[in-house]
Amino acid sequence: xxxxxxxxxxxxxxxxxxxxxxxxxxxxxxxxxxxxxxxxxxxxxxxxxxxxxxxxxxxxxxxxxxxxxxxxxxxxxxxxxxxxxxxxxxxx
Numbered sequence: 001x002x003x004x005x006x007x008x009x010x011x012x013x014x015x016x017x018x019x020x021x022x023x024x025x026x027x028x029x030x031x032x033x034x035x036x037x038x039x040x041x042x043x044x045x046x047x048x049x050x051x052x053x054x055x056x057x058x059x060x061x062x063x064x065x066x067x068x069x070x071x072x073x074x075x076x077x078x079x080x081x082x083x084x085x086x087x088x089x090x091x092x
Contacts, residue, residue, distance in 0.1 A: 004044075005040055005041060005044050006040050006069075007037060007040070008033060008036065008037065008069075008072060011069070012073065012076055015076045015077070015079075015080055018076050018079040018080045019033075019076060021079065022075060022076065022079055026075075029072070029075055032068060032071060032072055033072060035068060036065065036068040036069060036072060039061060039064060039065050039068065040065060042061065043058070043061050043062060043065060046058055046061075073085070074086075078090070
């Protein structure tokens with residue numbers, strides 16, 4: 001079964017400019033983005049049957065991916081001048 005990758009640029013097309021800006025100008029963001037995309041690729045390899053991993057370990061990888069994606073999404077939204085989702089209506 002083929003599983004699609006979820007690169008950040010596909011998941012946040014409206015924030016493409018901020019994604020590029022943060023990848024180039026924020027070392028922490030760039031490291032997290034690389035970690036997210038490497039993790040996403042690994043999950044796809046497991047789900048495609050290319051790499052073997054037990055169900056519990058795969059579940060943990062998926063939880064880690066969600067946490068990274070949520071963190072990256074908050075940073076992207078702040079960079080775009082939007083509320084990061086904190087509930088306080090923040091800007092930038």
